[in-house]
Amino acid sequence: MVKLKYKLVPNGSAEGKMPLNVALVNLKDVKVCGLTPEKACAAIAKSLDGPTAINIFDMEAVTTTSDGIMVDSAIVAMAASDRGKIHREYGFVPMAEIEYDDELIAIEPHLKQWDTNYKGRRLYRGPDVADKKIPVHNVAISGRACNNNSGTEMMDLVTMGEVLMPYIGQKEIMADGEVAIGLTGEIISVAIGMTVKEKFGRVFSTRRYRAGDTAHGSKEMAKTLKAEIPCIAASKRVHAGYIIKALQAGMVPGRDIGCAPAVLAIAKIMGFPINVENITEMAQAELDSIGFTADWMREKAEKHLTAEEVLARADEIVPGIVGMEVCKASELAEIRYAEIP
């Protein structure tokens, strides 16, 4: 009997940090079982009792992080399930495939990475508004389970526990790499707001906050808003690798990609330009509150490092994640099999 293989980060794992189950499944395995993404999510839901967020990955596609870094692979559908069931209206959301278009690249300049680094791959970020049953958030909800921001921020809506799983960390789980586990802290709290403008984006459906602006818009408050949330991310070396790839493709923080502290730190130490003048007053106030002042950005690093040197010293250079511990993804995620009805 064919069963659907998936990876499960169980509720209570990561030393109690996980507030719900998170199930990650490869689209290739879904197809092997002859299932649609929606039926695959239903099969996984049935195999688990508690609140669960489910993401389906196309490892051959490409996506963007909220700060505009392009990453190989993509979430193509997300779901939330509870007590084995997916809510018939709000529990499953497919992501929109974004068609390549020169006009689109002009409006969303971070997509120049698509040409340079990921040519020919299908692009997915958030859902098409026509497929969204919930008006504002890009979210799937069933019972207690909530899978938000296009599959990167999961919550139990009764206990109100939450976990942030930035995209690259999930990709590492799918690819059997390493993950960094800890708490978000002030750096990531600010970083979350440093988005880029995207139609059908991961967080926003419309092009609301350009590179150099902030979605938080709350000055010193921004560093406290998401500072104590469990976080499962990629190792800093892997995260740095994707940022370097974007910078080497000509992406300028503040102009093309968001001013997340990790992006700024790497750009500065490698001597890549930062468009300080394009950073809004509100975004700068948030960056100031965690020490990333305009003066700091303008100062040249004492010594510019090469990509290899940054990767070797990534834990020291890339800021963010409090109390970080790195482990193999296979130590965190279990392989499970769902019966197919």
Next chain:
Amino acid sequence: MKLMHTKLTEFVQRMVDAARLSAPEKKLNISGMENVRTAKLQSLRTGRIANAVKEIAEDDDVESIEFIICPRCPETMHTVIVKGIGKEGKGNKAIVETVDMLVPTEDIYLVDCEQVVDRRPMMSVYTDVEVKDGETQVQAGA
């Protein structure tokens, strides 16, 4: 008549009456409307819901009745008013903001029920536009 609406107080009274007339000995506990002070509720649904209360109340296996109102869509969007009051008790400055809440779906109230009769139309009934006889119509869904 189809689009008439019922006063909040009358809506609540109708539910109380439906339970009391059907099974006066069974307790009815209403929750979820504590912060609603004034509202008009769909009359057509009011009749159907009162009948649902009657149906549940008349069930021999039912000892008491829970009447719960919760958001149909698990994301609710709210206006927030931060209002400054002056010395004479009169508002002098207000900031109006917006906030969305994500809340659980109705399933959390239904986990112990062996039988769930869902009489809600799908949300799409309110939004799907069909072309009939050359005219574009929106299904009412009442």
